[in-house]
Amino acid sequence: MNSKINHSMSLAKPDAHALSIKQRIAIALGITGLFILALALFNTNFPNKSLFLWLSLGLIFLGTILFANDAYLTKLEGIKNDAVWFKSISSRGTLGWITGIVLTGFYIVLYFYPQYLGLTSDGSSNTGIISLFDPLSYLLSGNPASQWFVYGTLYTVAILAFGYKFMLKYRHNRYQQLRTASVMFFQLGFAFLIPEFMARLNESPNYNLPYYDLKSIWPLNYYLFDSWSINGFLSSGTLGLTLLIFGVVSIFVISPFLTYKYGKRWYCSWVCGCGGLAETAGDPFRHLSSKKLSAWKIERWLIHTVLVFSVIMTTAVVYSFLGKDPNSYWLTQNVFLIGVGVLLSVIFAVVMLFKRDELGKDAKYGAIAYF
Template identity: 40%
Template sequence: MFVSPPLPATPPTEKLTLAGVAGGLLALLLALTDADPGRRQLWFYAALGLVSSGTLAWSWLKFGGHPAGVQQDNLWRRASTARGAVAWATGLALTGFYVVLYWFSDNDGLGHFGLLNNLVHALDGFSHSLRARPADQWFLYGTFYTLAVLLMGARALWKYRHSRYQLIRTASVMFFQLGFAFLLPGLLQFFQQPEFYFTYFWPLKYDYLFPGTVTSLLHNGGVGVFMVFWGAVMSLVATPVLTYYFGKRWYCSWVCGCGGLAETAGDPYRHLADKSRAAWRWEVRLIYPILGLIILITALLWAHFATGGTLLGDAGNVAAKWYGFAIGSVFSGVIGVGFYPLMGARVWCRFGCPMAAYLGLLQKHFSRFRISTNGGQCISCGNCSNVCEMGIDVQQYAQRGAPVVRAACVGCGLCSTACPRGVLNLENGPREGRLQASQLIHADSLRILS
């Protein structure tokens, strides 16, 4: 009987850095419970410092001090990355945080933010400097979110330093998260302008094309008019054009904050994506109806607006609120991030994101982007399928020498990076080269639906 060898022991230096991260989490707990404002702020920033320094030091020791290359060893044997006890504990902690953030941290009008009140007010000084106003739970969340992208982005830079494509792509999501999704919205508020996220577009940021949001922005003068123009052009004009030339990767893997967190903080869990046909069926059953639902809600709200508010009564706004609760909060937040350690990092992108569905339809049917394969060189090692976070069995395409043309593919390029033989290549070629893959996908779809 085969007995797998024991896991390699963690070096003492790595243990020391992980102890620093654990100390930071303990300091964060003390900041959450300490009633003294001065000590609370001290604990909070000590926590950020310990977590940041510990994560960066561990990343360098783990990846920077070893030969470059995609290292996927023992992922299915570790409790943290194989749905073991550590993974479940991490998933429960992340899910609990999102539940508290969304439903137990409302501002009561007196500056109290529920269970996260102490952590929120520990950021008041930073918030005043950036936004000229006190912190709230969303500023706390944005700070944590951005820090996670930056720290785990540094880990990815060390881990994939041998790949120019991965270095540029990782730097891109770090830049857009820090600059356009965190600092710029804060500076807009500092100058008493509407908070606006220039890297989020309809239908992902669904309310940006709702009549109420558009009317409100238009009343804010030239800046508001530009925001409406930007949102409409990026959603309806730039997105199809960019997707035609570059596939959905220009957004999902280079710009989007959801994708940015998945590609950095979610990188240790990319192998957990379900690659079964049953998962593919659920992908089709969920993501396209969600896209259709937000299109319908947007159209109904505009029809209601055009009729002077007499068409739907409160039904349109109620539908929008329920969509925001079920899809915008539960699916994208609680499930989308909380289930990273159990279902992989792209659960939201794969099964729920309407922007991914929109981009995927464009990519599958109209884009020049594809991943070409050379079946004669494939050795069936399975590395490409193992690293695919979107649940695509890339190896099957490689073995047949068929280009990968899938609506789900976000063009992260890890399949190509992980291939030891250079079988897979990301290309923006003529559409004629997509014919074989389209025929194979059609045949696979018929088998799935039968």
């Protein structure tokens, strides 16, 4: 308890949300790891990039683990959302605003100005924070790092580190632990390591595999049917054809079946990297989301609007890839458009005939309007 006068009559400690000494040390370790990344961002020339990269990521991991151990293992099992409304970072305080601004700025630079992160386009060596990740990228794929490799690495570190924290927080709930272990596995294996190993295969003249996150199903993987992606798969022999077929089967068989059986949670909560980050690093902030019914309705309209847009754009992309001569290949542009029209009509008819009573009024109007 601090020295300030506290008039609370509670039998519990008034300053229960204060950080312990171990937690402060853990935060200091994590900040030190982030500080190394910040130094790299400002083009610090480290004498041994591999050492400082592993030191940075290791300190972030270690700090998160030590913080989680002290926060949860010293208490009885059960959900612990202690003081989330009293911490600046999780209650829209100063730290929360600073974090939001920094992350927003990072994404703007990542997408539109990667040269400020150290990416070079003239064939010369990377600089800045991207060069710090070059050793790891060469180890996995044999290629220099890009801004996306840096982002993917940090993304994976966040899910793994905060996934450990989440599993301690919900160690009384086997379902939550299995679900968290699942998203950690899919992020590390399917989203991070396997695509990098696939890139190493491209060192052989027999392969020209595109970057492919196996767990990312259309429309998240919106580039699956781009011409460069399809050509890459088709020019990579049996493996490439298998991956392309897997992508198509994921869209039309695996995803619909599992969604029908378990709802969207099978993907969003067990597989998807977006949901993985939200459920791990984003767990302390879930109370900030709007709980209004109007917010849920807006979300539904936005999701389905984006889905309709994705269908239209993907149809256009595949249409532009196909030819018109049936003698060259049976799947011509006209055949494809007819097939898409028939498929969408069948889906619409089945839903309206057998599931219309389960649809809300706005869902029915939306389905009819979009169709």
